[in-house]
Amino acid sequence: MTFPSHHFDIDGILKERFAMDAFRRGQREIIESVLSGADTLAVMPTGGGKSLTYQLPSVVLEGIVIVISPLIALMQDQVSSLQKAGIAAGCIHSGMMDDQKRIVFREMKASSHYILFLSPERVQKEGFAEWVVRQKISLLAVDEAHCVSQWGHDFRPDYHRISDLRALLPKVPVLALTATATPEVLLDISKQLGMKKPHRHIYGFYRPNLYYQVEILESEEEKIEILLSALNQVQQGRILIYCGTRKQVEMLHEELGKIYDGVGYYHAGLSSAEREKVQRDYDEGRLRILTATNAFGMGVDHPDVRLVIHFQIPANIESLYQEMGRAGRDSKNSTCLVLYTKKDKGLQSYFLRESDAPAEVLSRRWHALDTLIEFVEGGECRHSGILTYFRDSQRISRCGHCDICDPTSPRRIQRFRSTQIFAKKKKSVDLGPLSPREEIGKLALEGWRKDYASENDIPAFMVFSNKTLLDLVKKNPSTLSELEQVYGIGRGKVEEFGHELLQVLRSSG
Secondary structure (H helix, E strand, O other): OOOOHHHOOHHHHHHHHHOOOOOOOOHHHHHHHHHOOOOEEEEOOOOOOOOHHHHHHHHHOOEEEEEEOOOHHHHHHHHHHHHHOOOOEEEEOOOOOHHHHHHHHHHHHHOOEEEEEEOOOHHHOOOHHHHHOOOOEEEEEEOOHHHHOOOOOOOOHHHHOHHHHHHHOOOOOEEEEEOOOOHHHHHHHHHHOOOOOOEEEEOOOOOOOEEEEEEEOOOHHHHHHHHHHHHHHOOOOEEEEEOOOHHHHHHHHHHHHOOOOOEEEEOOOOOHHHHHHHHHHHHOOOOOEEEEOOOOOOOOOOOOEEEEEEOOOOOOHHHHHHHHOOOOOOOOOEEEEEEEOHHHHHHHHHHHHHOOOOHHHHHHHHHHHHHHHHHHHOOOOHHHHHHHHOOOOOOOOOOOOEOOOOOOOOOOOOOOOOOOOOOOOOOOOOOOOOOHHHHHHHHHHHHHHHHHHHHHOOOHHHHOOHHHHHHHHHHOOOOHHHHOOOOOOOHHHHHHHHHHHHHHHHHHO
16 A cells, blocks of 8 residues: 655654665655655666665555565675664575575565565566465565666566566556666666556766766777876776776786786676675775676675776667766766777677677667767767766756866876887877868857757767767768768768758858
């Protein structure tokens, strides 16, 4: 049974049961939606306090709150914290003995309020359906809900079966939680989980303590040079270096280990024991610099990561944002540095070509990769673009702390020639200054792009990137066929706004 949220003193519960003086941004609104009995879609970045949105309702709502969570370690940590706070909680997973599971069921039966953590695989076990329909379930919370959607960046088949659980509990409200999801993915989450007119809450994508910086480079040698510059400039706190392949992870680890102390590596090819040791050494400070694939991250919550470097780009903006978001969890200034060469797009393209996903899924993934490249190649303010891309309820036009807004910031990583470099540097390409005509065209195109993006509620980089903008003013096309020869302007964009672009160029010329 649910009640209007004002029926409860949720501020008092927050202070007395969770030892917190105030809600973080968005938590109150999400909790009020849950307590009203509405299905609720909530998007809050990692570290934004998603867990409280089902933990607090478990204290209020009679019965069992079921939480679907993908990581055993996360379940165990939450159960331990809740039990210390005097809140009845438990988890059931494959690593438990039968007598341990019996204790959980016994405690559950004796409690009027209980929060039960389950893996997505658990709901498919024989006998689970018969058990769950006999229980008084007050809420079904699905963490990492983007995993239920084939359009998401981390689809998992086991999550797809959660819809079976929803069918067994049609009157139980659903809370779907994710750190990163586009509007299209949110629609699919709602559909897959059978949600009924869900309330949407999208908060917290703006991280004012993070400086976003992208370096577009000509060679891997340049990448190494700026990587070493970054490591030498960031002397305090942890550092994460994300790579696209296990081979690259191990190569960087080997080379950096010759120069710096406390360097480790992590990827899915390591054994469970090896991964646990790396995680423990990183947690306890024996490792300061970690090279890793995207296998390292979910459930990781270190407050003092001062630098996140993407040595190779991931497959989409969602993954990039999630991995960058592991910096500065303590709200202190930190830097997120993306190093990009054309070769990186080739790597992600290879992964897509080797995929056996359905054609429609692959088409969306190709589009997601193209969108990421447009973000990397620039538009307007990077933080503004992120907020618009994810449809955050908070929007800004200029952050003042990214490489687009403030390229001379003292927080920016500076590139220095290094005697420690372990590859030969190649000469970069200099495009040269713009002519007066080209400068006028550039300003006109920037203004048009900003207006078009605002009218369509999309980030400026999704209209076209800065690299495309410069190619436009250099080539100065006068026909649609010439426009198609401009970098980043395909047939779709020509059909969408080609005539407008040509008019802008004519008017500025």
